[in-house]
Amino acid sequence: MGKTLFISFASLMVSLWQLIRVATGINFSDEACSVSVANYTINSVYQKNLNLLFSDLSSKTSTQKFYNSTIGDDPDKVYGLYQCREDVSLEICRQCIKEATQKIVQVCPLKKEAIVWYLECMLRYSKSSIFSLLDMSVHDYKHSSIGVSNYSQFSPVLASEMDKVIDQAALSTSSGHFATRRARWSSYETVYCLAQCTPDLSGRDCNNCLHIALRIMFIANFNNSVAIGIFFPSCQLRYGRVQFYDDLVPKPPAPTSSSSPITMTNPGKSKADRSHILNISLGVLVAILIVLVALLIYFLCTKRRITNDSRRENHITNFKNVGESFMSVESLRIDVAILEIATNNFSEDNKLGQGAFGGVYKGTLPNGVEIAVKRLSKDSTQGAEQFQNEVMFVAKLQHRNLVRLLGYCQTPDEMLLGYEYIPNKSLDLILFDPETRGLLDWSIRYKIIHGIARGLQYLHEDSRLKIVHRDLKASNILLEADMNPKISDFGLARKFSVNQKQDQTSRLAGTLGYMAPEYIEYGEISTKSDVYSFGVLVLEIISGKKISDRQSELAENLLTLAWMHWSEGLPLELVDTSLGGDSYSSNEIIRCLHLALLCVQGDVEDRPSMLSIVFYLNCSSYLPTPQQPAFLISRRKGLSGLGSTNDFTDKSTKSGSSSGTSGQHSVKSTSRSNNSFSGIESTMY
The missing domain is CATH 3.30.200.20 (Phosphorylase Kinase; domain 1)
Structure with a gap:
């Protein structure tokens, strides 16, 4: 009877411990949401297949710690898999994947490819096959904020143990490429190591994945941290000085005979004595159960108040708790x-x-x-x-x-x-090359103008940050295979508050010819600075000429030329001759030229917003009459040594600016009359 009670008590203790682990031991780590493929739409076939996939994956967690599945047919086929750590129980695995299927659609809404990591499990899905493929394209790094004081003694032991645990995991197929090790590295401390790959990987791929993780671990160093975790879609590698994994709990021994009663140690005792012992044992068991239930309630009630700083070392610090600005940046860090x-x-x-x-x-x-x-x-x-x-x-x-x-x-x-990787490189390499500009017919150029306008509207109006790019030019427009334009190079970008209209700088940054006159003369920065640059860029796209083109030293620049043709009623005279007269819509070109001239007006208030420009491009509504542009004609002596497209950098007078400060040139305006410049001079600092 005593042996039966012990077995029952042991089983009960294990069950209660698993309940406590489920209540407090599921720890979200990080997510990676793909932006390289188009999103799915609500109630689409892809979303329905994804929901079926989640249901299929969840149904296997009661018996399996790794499972992959495919739902649907192309082009809406969904591939998915999950993996739990081999040392966690099936109950924790079930609960972890249950939470993961809910979490992944919250942190990666409408994404066709995504992955979420927990410290206990991993869940991912994709529109293309992810099975048996080595994948280290995204990652999650975790580390403790506590450092090892005697790292020179610690690191050799760690390296040796990590090599052993990696070899063990790569060679182990029965345990699904999973291994743990512990070793004494001093007279009183132990290092705990864990390595795991998805079991669909080959041993060679598993070994490669874990060794790259190990290399990252030692290169990054993380301030000699006492606990580090490196997580890839295909593998994870962790160590710590506090045990963070569970040893497998041995099964309780089976009775010697299922049919015969258990022999008591002293058959001479009376039935009353045996009853008394049983009552005492039951009383002790009930008392222990009450304490365990109380502890369980305590853990459940305090779960939300537990912070990363108060958890044990094995709850490795999550970068996302540092703050929003560091969070989104750190998620892109790559070794x-x-x-x-x-x-x-x-x-x-x-x-x-x-x-x-x-x-x-x-x-x-x-x-x-x-x-x-x-x-x-x-x-x-x-x-x-x-x-x-x-x-x-x-x-x-x-x-x-x-x-x-x-x-x-x-x-x-x-x-x-x-x-x-953008296959067609930058716009300037095609637009200004006589041998390749013919590839850009008017429909493609019109598409590029539209795309740049939408990108700037997003920066100015629609993104969670209000951004002024400050260096919009043809060389910073990249073209995809289908000629979709992408704005690049945000090294000089400036963040604005939601209601902020203007900022000030003491030194210039950008490219001459694209810089707005109020910026050159007064250091004034606003979204209208980008609008001016957009207008110059549209004139270049229409004409195929650079803003700096000179047929002779006395020739007008592109703004002068555009205004002259417009004023004389001959706007099509500006059009790139490589287009051919029958290959474009005259109305579209005239409208784009009209918009460009509105953008390069000298008065900031007269320039339209990017929101208005996108509206004008999408409809045939009335456009205001443009005023004379802010002519930027350089003095022959002033810029002859630098050219008119030199890059400049600035140091903002505003505290906390993130603009660059490495430039060596600045530009001073010498005079300004109404809406035009009579010239600019360059000064070396």
């Missing part, structure tokens, strides 16, 4: 090793070009996604401040007409920006 692998160590064969920032290299991520990596050169005219500016803004901006940042890396030796 230099991954970018080195993607670009074949920045091979010259992979080099796409060279700019003021440095070299640009084509690469391919482990999941096959092509990427363009900008590498800051040692002698770059752009500094770390502009690098951080670019990362901060692009990380938070998502629009089909803005370039996407896929990842970034910043170390003492490297500053790297990884963007989506």
